[in-house]
Amino acid sequence: MTDTDGWFADATRDDEEGLAAAVREGSATEPRDWPREAVEAGFAADEDEYYDTLHAATTAATHAAVTELEQADDRQLVHAVRAMDDCRRTANELAERLAEWAGTVDSEAASGIEYARDLAASGRLEGEPGAKPITSLAARVVDLADEADDLREYVERQTPAAAPNLAALAGPVLAARLISLAGGLESLAKKPSGTVQVLGAEDALFAHLRGHASSPKHGIIYTHDAVRGTRSEDRGSASRALAGKLSIAARVDHYSGDYRPELEAELVERIETIQARAEGGGGDDAETGGETDD
Amino acid sequence: MTDPALPQGVERREISGTRRLATRGDPVYGEPTDGEWRAWNPQRSKLGAMLASGMDTGLEGGETERVLYLGAASGTTVSHVADFAGPTYAVEFAPRPTRDLLSVVDSRPRLFPLLKDARKPETYAHVVEADVDVIVQDVATRGQARVALENRRFLADDGRLLLAIKARSEDVTRDPDDVFADVLADLEGGDESEGGYEVLETQRLDEYHVDHLGVVARPR
Ligand SMILES: C[S@@+](CC[C@H](N)C(=O)[O-])C[C@H]1O[C@@H](n2cnc3c(N)ncnc32)[C@H](O)[C@@H]1O
Numbered sequence: 133m134t135d136t137d138g139w140f141a142d143a144t145r146d147d148e149e150g151l152a153a154a155v156r157e158g159s160a161t162e163p164r165d166w167p168r169e170a171v172e173a174g175f176a177a178d179e180d181e182y183y184d185t186l187h188a189a190t191t192a193a194t195h196a197a198v199t200e201l202e203q204a205d206d207r208q209l210v211h212a213v214r215a216m217d218d219c220r221r222t223a224n225e226l227a228e229r230l231a232e233w234a235g236t237v238d239s240e241a242a243s244g245i246e247y248a249r250d251l252a253a254s255g256r257l258e259g260e261p262g263a264k265p266i267t268s269l270a271a272r273v274v275d276l277a278d279e280a281d282d283l284r285e286y287v288e289r290q291t292p293a294a295a296p297n298l299a300a301l302a303g304p305v306l307a308a309r310l311i312s313l314a315g316g317l318e319s320l321a322k323k324p325s326g327t328v329q330v331l332g333a334e335d336a337l338f339a340h341l342r343g344h345a346s347s348p349k350h351g352i353i354y355t356h357d358a359v360r361g362t363r364s365e366d367r368g369s370a371s372r373a374l375a376g377k378l379s380i381a382a383r384v385d386h387y388s389g390d391y392r393p394e395l396e397a398e399l400v401e402r403i404e405t406i407q408a409r410a411e412g413g414g415g416d417d418a419e420t421g422g423e424t425d426d
Numbered sequence: 427m428t429d430p431a432l433p434q435g436v437e438r439r440e441i442s443g444t445r446r447l448a449t450r451g452d453p454v455y456g457e458p459t460d461g462e463w464r465a466w467n468p469q470r471s472k473l474g475a476m477l478a479s480g481m482d483t484g485l486e487g488g489e490t491e492r493v494l495y496l497g498a499a500s501g502t503t504v505s506h507v508a509d510f511a512g513p514t515y516a517v518e519f520a521p522r523p524t525r526d527l528l529s530v531v532d533s534r535p536r537l538f539p540l541l542k543d544a545r546k547p548e549t550y551a552h553v554v555e556a557d558v559d560v561i562v563q564d565v566a567t568r569g570q571a572r573v574a575l576e577n578r579r580f581l582a583d584d585g586r587l588l589l590a591i592k593a594r595s596e597d598v599t600r601d602p603d604d605v606f607a608d609v610l611a612d613l614e615g616g617d618e619s620e621g622g623y624e625v626l627e628t629q630r631l632d633e634y635h636v637d638h639l640g641v642v643a644r645p646r
Pocket residue numbers: 389390391470471472473496497498499500501502503504517518519520523542543544545564565566567
């Protein structure tokens with residue numbers, strides 16, 4: 133199929149799979165009078181037959197595309213984001229082990245992935261004792277770090293399909309982590325926003341329950357700019373506002389799947405209001421005036 | 427208010443004790459029915475609201491009228507369109523509502539679902555035919571004018587664009603009237619290669635949809 137062909141150009145009318153694939157994957161710069169061209173080319177006997185075939189092909193194509201995207205959704209994401217975090221953590225741990233070991237023969241040894249990358253690429257330990265296993269370990273660290281990057285890319289591509297609103301508000305990676313912590317999009321959608329606010333803070337929460345620490349104000353959402361970029365006195369409000377919007381986003385994603393750009397705009401507005409308190413005490417801000425902070 | 431003729435296949439009928447717009451087809455969203463007629467709820471449909479408020483949409487109805495519908499969602503409105511018009515292409519890019527759209531399509535042989543992004547017409551120009559009579563657009567996303575301009579290539583020279591502009595999708599913080607003015611200016615401007623639209627009629631749809639503007643336009 134070229135850029136000037138219709139969806140029916142490369143298949144016959146009984147090739148249902150081929151036609152559905154052409155609907156999904158094809159493209160053209162300009163539309164043309166496809167029904168007439170299809171009849172002229174002998175693809176269909178008349179317009180009625182053409183439209184009947186088009187109905188079957190678009191329905192099959194759309195069904196397949198929807199199924200694929202839905203399967204690519206939360207369960208796949210949960211595994212992918214967990215694997216990504218495991219790869220990253222393991223790469224960092226091994227990089228530390230590598231630094232200790234390489235430090236015995238390399239005066240410039242440093243911990244971190246960059247050092248491993250450098251060592252694996254340069255082979256500069258040649259001739260030193262242990263050069264071979266050390267360099268090989270460095271290569272494994274690099275592989276794991278690259279795997280983590282690839283998984284991150286996968287998560288960034290898939291999250292907007294699985295949870296468009298959550299991805300828009302939280303960013304795709306944090307969105308995937310929240311889904312993972314909740315155990316799926318559905319259970320995230322069913323959690324009250326107070327729970328969303330402390331997801332990932334369970335360790336801190338248990339410490340608090342055992343009497344060791346103060347009540348956690350925010351879980352993993354503390355990594356969001358809306359919280360990080362807010363001065364500490366107002367972080368409680370910021371993370372509560374953020375958690376509220378994220379809960380709404382998760383519900384819209386789970387129950388309807390529509391993308392609602394206004395959610396993001398509302399969040400921005402809300403956070404700006406909270407941050408504005410830092411300047412001038414927010415006296416002109418009636419909406420947040422009645423809110424009590426922890 | 428003069429009431430321009432409704433398209434063939436759309437009638438005002440008394441259903442469950444109230445006069446309502448109605449089309450003939452399988453029910454889709456729990457709307458009240460009377461025999462084969464089903465009520466078209468303008469509260470749930472911007473095109474329904476445009477018709478209910480007497481806008482001159484230029485819609486004729488009948489099986490030769492061809493429609494490209496952008497932002498079909500789960501099919502509430504496009505199901506009515508397919509009931510009264512001919513071949514109807516329904517573009518929607520979110521998978522979940524499209525799943526519901528598929529069941530709407532089952533009983534409507536001239537309704538064609540497409541899981542595509544309306545900002546990328548090349549991805550469906552090999553399927554959607556040229557010179558459709560009507561483009562209905564209800565995408566509720568930022569850049570509504572751009573979507574209309576990008577899809578102008580599908581519209582016949584004497585065709586109509588029926589557009590619902592949602593102010594909050596462009597900018598929640600601005601006055602809706604300012605947002606509408608900007609979107610209309612963009613529509614009329616267009617870019618060199620695409621050409622713009624001439625706006626024929628606008629009307630606030632607030633009675634049914636807060637901060638929405640209904641627009642009827644034709645290619646310029
Ligand atoms: C207000 S809803 C449409 C409701 C529908 N027209 C009705 O009345 O039944 C807007 C829809 O546009 C879709 N949408 C937004 N941007 C889109 C795009 N670029 N391409 C296709 N669909 C889009 C959204 O996913 C959403 O389902």
